[in-house]
Amino acid sequence: MWFFCIYDDEQKELGRQKAPGSCPYCSGKVEAVDVEIQRRLCLLPMCFKIKRKYFCTLCSKRLELFC
Template sequence: MCLMCLCDEQETELGRQQAPGTCPYCGGKVHALDVESKWNFCFVTLCFRIKRRYHCSSCDRRLVLYH
């Protein structure tokens, strides 16, 4: 018997604001995005997480913040 379960990740953008600094690649403005992600397995939510991501508004690259 073969059981098919659906596994997927859903991401929703919660907010966007301008972050300090400039893009090291093109010199454009940096935006901070708050993203909510959910991992579902057979319609049951396994993981719920809110992350902050940084993107350049000009070249649309994802930027990584090193502490």
């Protein structure tokens, strides 16, 4: 008997806004994107998170904050 589960991440963009600062790679403008992440295990919703991700508008690199 085989047992397997389907694990799925569904991401939906909620909004975009300008962020302060500039890209360290190309000195472009930084944009903050709010993303809703819904994780499912065997088609049942398990986790729901809202995260903010930062991207450069010129080189499209994902930027991370280090405190």
